[in-house]
Amino acid sequence: MGTKEDLIEAAAELFATRGFEGSTTLEIARTAGVTEPMIYYHFKGKHDLFTYILTEAFEEFFALLKAVDVDASTEFKKIEKLFEAYYEFVARRPRETSLILGCCPPKLKDAQETCRQNFDRLSSWLEKFLTRCLKKGIRGGEFKKVPVPQTVNLIVLIIQTLARQRALDGETIPGMKEAAVGFCKRSLVKSF
Amino acid sequence: MGTKEDLIEAAAELFATRGFEGSTTLEIARTAGVTEPMIYYHFKGKHDLFTYILTEAFEEFFALLKAVDVDASTEFKKIEKLFEAYYEFVARRPRETSLILGCCPPKLKDAQETCRQNFDRLSSWLEKFLTRCLKKGIRGGEFKKVPVPQTVNLIVLIIQTLARQRALDGETIPGMKEAAVGFCKRSLVKSF
């Protein structure tokens, strides 16, 4: 495999487990089996390498999410699909999930970050998607009359933390996804 | 105020906003208005200072939780009280909440950490408390028949992430606590 791929591989692993500041360029290079300057041959620097990995991960994740936003027999089915998309991504890219949902480095708080844009894009996509679901479901009599923005936030929170848990620790309690879907269903769907 | 308190104050603020690795001993000392070696006079080092702050915070938090574990008219009331205890702690110690629930420094993953013990103690306390609640509630007919360990994990997850959100960003969406309690109530309580 190419050196660049090795570097990405090594960096993803280390960033996910030790964080950005906690991983050194020397460690990354050594883990990749090359010397430090190779990082600077393939990337502009440590930060660029980090951004590259995150951007790639976000792209793949957004592609997965796109498949969620389609018609379904009920509104709750759509929410269920969202759970599945997250679980799918965790399964395929556990390390990247840690990076996206996990302990985001304090740096990402700065608005000028490229990565920050992806975070915001994800948040607003989720918000719009779930808001539409809930409103339609309530109007159509499928859902109970729940406060929309707060419930949206709750569902996002549950999905993301669940995915993060799974990415970091693995499936410690089996059947979490089904339980979470059930938990939400009981809380939302009328005839249940 | 004493120097030690100034140091704790400054360190708590910096650790909460910049993270452990992102805060330097020089910054901490300067913010506290003293010189660096004072850190080593009062504590064994940067790490010890961090541990001290976290341990103190945990103690206060555990004291708050103890008040939750008393009799209540219904099992769900107990869960509601747990929500309130978390919100109370966030209100009183927002910085410490960030430290306890927020992006925990990767170092804390090491099992030998003193802090890790507190995390585990909190987890197991919550698990035991909620497990008892749920089982009693189900047996007594108050709750629907939900899968206990998974639901326990879900409630913990919701409470903690909610508290963390509030500590980090403030009450961005008003009425989140009530919405969360309602969300859980609908999902759990039979006659609702």
Place this chain on the structure above:
Amino acid sequence: MGTKEDLIEAAAELFATRGFEGSTTLEIARTAGVTEPMIYYHFKGKHDLFTYILTEAFEEFFALLKAVDVDASTEFKKIEKLFEAYYEFVARRPRETSLILGCCPPKLKDAQETCRQNFDRLSSWLEKFLTRCLKKGIRGGEFKKVPVPQTVNLIVLIIQTLARQRALDGETIPGMKEAAVGFCKRSLVKSF
């Protein structure tokens, strides 16, 4: 002697002989008999150390020049005094002369440099001083009718290059100052 002074001493020596880019912080520290981080304890960095030395040198030099700008029996006496001021400075601070007049690092070309301001200040002072001398001398019949701005530039050039030569190589040809003064006198003064 204090560490800061040792660092200044070592840095002045190295900067003068090897240039800014050619001197490393490690060399400077070792020559001063301390470790590298001491540079960063006493100065903001390598660049700041350089600026400090140059600024100090310029101050001393300007003080010397101030003594030149006084009344004298003839205009040429003033020019002679300027030669002497330069030679005095070379004798007292040979290394600093090398820095001020010698191979200025390419960086100093940037207008935003603090040092650049000193260079410009020196240039304009010399220009004004000599322009006044020459004009007065010509008007008063002491000097021949020479083209003023060009002759000013020539005298500056001679003085500075001579001083630089002396700072870098020492007095290789004896009696250079007297010869230079004579050279200019023959060229400028009428009754000679």
Place this chain on the structure above:
Amino acid sequence: MGTKEDLIEAAAELFATRGFEGSTTLEIARTAGVTEPMIYYHFKGKHDLFTYILTEAFEEFFALLKAVDVDASTEFKKIEKLFEAYYEFVARRPRETSLILGCCPPKLKDAQETCRQNFDRLSSWLEKFLTRCLKKGIRGGEFKKVPVPQTVNLIVLIIQTLARQRALDGETIPGMKEAAVGFCKRSLVKSF
């Protein structure tokens, strides 16, 4: 044009503007539109490339100087011719003039440098040439009785610094050459 010429062109430009240490092999290669290893195909290394450029420049310069050393009606005419040779070279090869007369890299101080030999050869040629001029002129009554070696050094100094000034900054003050020639003439020639 061949790759080697492109490299020389690019390197001359960069060395002249940024200095030897300030120019990197990557920059040189990129400016030349080739890759770094080409430098090592055509030259022994960065240093060799520098030496090559300087040596070439010196050769051309020496050729120009040879034309100066011929008979002329007066000794001062010869000196005037020397001024013209320098100005001719500046006009034809401004970048190389910067390299030869400009802030010579500190490395060139080492005696073992190939370039150093050229510098010395130039110096001694100038010294011999001007010494002969002055002695003849004094003996023949054309020149005033000036101290020879010092005056030689002064004339060299004036010519070289003037040429350097022109190469680095352009003709900032017009008529400098004429003024310089006039300055020397008044100082040297008796019937003037």
Place this chain on the structure above:
DNA sequence: CATGAATGAGCGTTCATTCAT
């Protein structure tokens, strides 16, 4: 209690150079 001064170890980064192709 408190500090100014000092340091070992390490970090991200750059650079001239080399090598396999």
Place this chain on the structure above:
DNA sequence: AATGAATGAACGCTCATTCAT
């Protein structure tokens, strides 16, 4: 003739920690 990939060595700088006072 030319290049992509790779590296050893060094550089400017930071940081947690220590020590003499």
